Amino acid sequence: xxxxxxxxxxxxxxxxxxxxxxxxxxxxxxxxxxxxxxxxxxxxxxxxxxxxxxxxxxxxxxxxxxxxxxxxxxxxxxxxxxxxxxxxxxxxxxxxxxxxxxxxxxxxxxxxxxxxxxxxxxxxxxxxxxxxxxxxxxxxxxxxxxxxxxxxxxxxxxxxxxxxxxxxxxxxxxxxxxxxxxxxxxxxxxxxxxxxxxxxxxxxxxxxxxxxxxxxxxxxxxxxxxxxxxxxxxxxxxxxxxxxxxxxxxxxxxxxxxxxxxxxxxxxxxxxxxxxxxxxxxxxxxxxxxxxxxxxxxxxxxxxxxxxxxxxxxxxxxxx
Amino acid sequence: xxxxxxxxxxxxxxxxxxxxxxxxxxxxxxxxxxxxxxxxxxxxxxxxxxxxxxxxxxxxxxxxxxxxxxxxxxxxxxxxxxxxxxxxxxxxxxxxxxxxxxxxxxxxxxxxxxxxxxxxxxxxxxxxxxxxxxxxxxxxxxxxxxxxxxxxxxxxxxxxxxxxxxxxxxxxxxxxxxxxxxxxxxxxxxxxxxxxxxxxxxxxxxxxxxxxxxxxxxxxxxxxxxxxxxxxxxxxxxxxxxxxxxxxxxxxxxxxxxxxxxxxxxxxxxxxxxxxxxxxxxxxxxxxxxxxxxxxxxxxxxxxxxxxxxxxxxxxxxxxxxxxxxxxxxxxxxxxxxxxxxxxxxxxxxxxxxx
Ligand code: HEM
Ligand code: FES
Numbered sequence: 001x002x003x004x005x006x007x008x009x010x011x012x013x014x015x016x017x018x019x020x021x022x023x024x025x026x027x028x029x030x031x032x033x034x035x036x037x038x039x040x041x042x043x044x045x046x047x048x049x050x051x052x053x054x055x056x057x058x059x060x061x062x063x064x065x066x067x068x069x070x071x072x073x074x075x076x077x078x079x080x081x082x083x084x085x086x087x088x089x090x091x092x093x094x095x096x097x098x099x100x101x102x103x104x105x106x107x108x109x110x111x112x113x114x115x116x117x118x119x120x121x122x123x124x125x126x127x128x129x130x131x132x133x134x135x136x137x138x139x140x141x142x143x144x145x146x147x148x149x150x151x152x153x154x155x156x157x158x159x160x161x162x163x164x165x166x167x168x169x170x171x172x173x174x175x176x177x178x179x180x181x182x183x184x185x186x187x188x189x190x191x192x193x194x195x196x197x198x199x200x201x202x203x204x205x206x207x208x209x210x211x212x213x214x215x216x217x218x219x220x221x222x223x224x225x226x227x228x229x230x231x232x233x234x235x236x237x238x239x240x241x242x243x244x245x246x247x248x249x250x251x252x253x254x255x256x257x258x259x260x261x262x263x264x265x266x267x268x269x270x271x272x273x274x275x276x277x278x279x280x281x282x283x284x285x286x287x288x289x290x291x292x293x294x295x296x297x298x299x300x301x302x303x304x305x306x307x308x309x310x311x312x313x314x315x316x317x318x319x320x
Numbered sequence: 321x322x323x324x325x326x327x328x329x330x331x332x333x334x335x336x337x338x339x340x341x342x343x344x345x346x347x348x349x350x351x352x353x354x355x356x357x358x359x360x361x362x363x364x365x366x367x368x369x370x371x372x373x374x375x376x377x378x379x380x381x382x383x384x385x386x387x388x389x390x391x392x393x394x395x396x397x398x399x400x401x402x403x404x405x406x407x408x409x410x411x412x413x414x415x416x417x418x419x420x421x422x423x424x425x426x427x428x429x430x431x432x433x434x435x436x437x438x439x440x441x442x443x444x445x446x447x448x449x450x451x452x453x454x455x456x457x458x459x460x461x462x463x464x465x466x467x468x469x470x471x472x473x474x475x476x477x478x479x480x481x482x483x484x485x486x487x488x489x490x491x492x493x494x495x496x497x498x499x500x501x502x503x504x505x506x507x508x509x510x511x512x513x514x515x516x517x518x519x520x521x522x523x524x525x526x527x528x529x530x531x532x533x534x535x536x537x538x539x540x541x542x543x544x545x546x547x548x549x550x551x552x553x554x555x556x557x558x559x560x561x562x563x564x565x566x567x568x569x570x571x572x573x574x575x576x577x578x579x580x581x582x583x584x585x586x587x588x589x590x591x592x593x594x595x596x597x598x599x600x601x602x603x604x605x606x607x608x609x610x611x612x613x614x615x616x617x618x619x620x621x622x623x624x625x626x627x628x629x630x631x632x633x634x635x636x637x638x639x640x641x642x643x644x645x646x647x648x649x650x651x652x653x654x655x656x657x658x659x660x661x662x663x664x665x666x667x668x669x670x671x672x673x674x675x
Contacts, residue, residue: 004536004537004539005536005537005538035537035538036594037593038593038596101538102537102593103536107482107596109482110406110409110480111405111406136455137409216483217482266534266536273530273534274534
């Protein structure tokens with residue numbers, strides 16, 4: 001079986017946070033304790049959307065040491081393939097769902113003297129859990145959080161109420177922006193930087209930190225990659241000897257699974273490397289979207305990460 | 321079953337013995353008639369009843385005496401247990417994992433009562449009944465890692481995971497096959513494996529690291545490793561090589577059956593919940609050649625494995641000089657008959673020695 005261990009849960013609370021974001025609370029169906037986890041971990045939520053099974057990763061935002069429930073926040077993506085729409089429109093309190101054990105690809109570096117968090121939009125969620133963890137352990141942290149508008153600033157109120165000194169909020173519509181260069185310059189020795197948000201923000205933080213001389217291992221990032229829709233394409237699976245069609249609104253990984261072929265995965269977001277698949281033959285062009293493969297690997301035409309990447313062309317043969 | 325704990329020593333007069341029960345469940349490490357390094361890992365989700373795989377942390381008849389031996393090693397050399405400052409949380413994770421596992425798997429021996437962060441731990445074989453506050457070091461006589469591993473068989477390496485590597489940043493190491501925590505502390509996966517022959521070239525460590533970094537909560541894994549030890553010594557450390565290295569020269573055709581031991585490590589891997597660290601318990605099982613030879617399949621197979629093992633491995637494992645003596649002895653238990661696949665003794669189905 002692929003992916004992390006599964007847990008059967010019940011939806012016990014659904015709270016609209018603002019126009020775009022809704023929060024879901026899960027408790028175990030059997031009433032038992034959920035595993036404790038480390039801040040930054042995500043869970044993969046299984047959604048039975050008619051014929052289609054969707055598995056989307058969401059950061060756990062609840063207190064990592066509270067085993068009674070997990071909470072996640074889902075941002076509605078009207079142009080996406082439907083996972084977030086399913087959560088927003090179909091899921092109801094009392095529904096039973098399956099989620100995975102926590103998996104952490106964005107952990108705190110516990111050696112850090114100080115943790116500097118940079119969040120953009122829904123990228124706030126892993127930090128909510130990390131902040132709770134650091135508050136328990138007595139860690140030193142600071143948050144800089146960029147939102148589009150006050151109305152879309154998820155959890156701004158609770159953060160500024162509980163942590164007025166640590167929290168700094170910036171609103172795009174008021175032309176406020178993080179003064180990153182100065183912020184980085186002013187950090188004490190031993191500070192680690194964490195960024196979670198849109199791709200542009202992550203690239204900006206990483207390149208600015210690099211230019212300022214920050215070592216790579218002190219800058220941590222997590223980007224939420226949802227598989228994007230795209231043109232349908234056909235794939236031959238050489239090992240299982242099947243030809244499958246990948247639809248416009250499903251990922252290559254989902255199409256492989258739909259054909260009954262067990263393929264490895266963990267994050268389903270292009271970050272963990274588990275789903276790496278060898279390409280045996282192709283004629284056409286890859287649309288690589290993962291963070292895992294090196295640029296040369298992506299250009300080589302020998303590897304693809306089917307959880308997020310697609311293909312356009314005549315022939316694609318995979319070693320699966 | 322209730323376990324009868326042996327009163328025995330792993331030094332000086334070496335009164336260590338395996339009962340019939342312990343011999344039958346010995347984790348014989350060879351599933352075929354030859355051996356080479358490989359990424360031999362499988363899920364750690366129980367195993368045949370009574371086998372060393374059944375429980376998350378196996379407790380056997382040597383428990384109480386092994387813990388006495390560990391205490392003695394620590395009193396002479398406190399650096400056998402170390403934890404870098406950022407690993408304290410991982411230490412609590414290990415403590416919780418072991419207390420929960422043991423109290424669930426051996427309710428007659430261990431009890432854990434939790435009331436919020438107020439925990440009461442009862443260890444009947446060692447006569448311990450302690451109440452403490454979870455995550456508050458001041459309420460325990462030692463740090464959390466040392467406290468719980470003084471009560472658990474096997475060595476423990478605790479690995480921090482960062483920067484696409486694993487770092488040996490904490491551990492309790494008193495029953496090791498010639499490596500040192502004090503030397504390896506702070507090293508990464510490739511650095512501490514540097515002395516191992518042949519495996520780097522075969523790409524084994526690159527694949528093993530990838531596997532380990534993807535081990536997730538709730539899905540532990542395991543593998544077996546092995547070496548040879550003269551006399552049933554737990555502490556074969558580089559620090560004490562001057563004491564035990566010399567014992568390797570005391571083997572004779574007369575005493576080899578009793579003195580030469582196959583040393584098997586059951587290595588398990590668990591992802592820790594709060595720290596995201598990995599704990600790597602290395603549990604050592606010893607069995608004398610003469611006891612092993614009572615299982616015909618194991619006698620045949622051990623001879624073939626030792627005979628055909630590449631010299632690099634026999635050198636690294638430290639028995640190249642004694643190999644001729646071992647082969648003289650072991651050949652007496654190999655009649656050339658085929659052996660059944662797998663590690664189990666298969667006493668009912670395998671033919672007796674025809675020699
Ligand atoms: C994180 C977990 C692990 C730790 C802490 C660890 C630690 C060690 C240490 C300290 C040694 C002794 C090196 C020396 O001579 O100084 C060793 C040897 C070795 N390790 Fe690991 N190891 C780990 C995982 C693995 C895995 C997953 C493999 C899988 C292939 C592996 C394969 C080996 C081999 C083949 C040897 C040589 C053993 C012999 O021939 O007796 N190790 N390891
Ligand atoms: S499943 Fe994690 S990279 Fe594809």
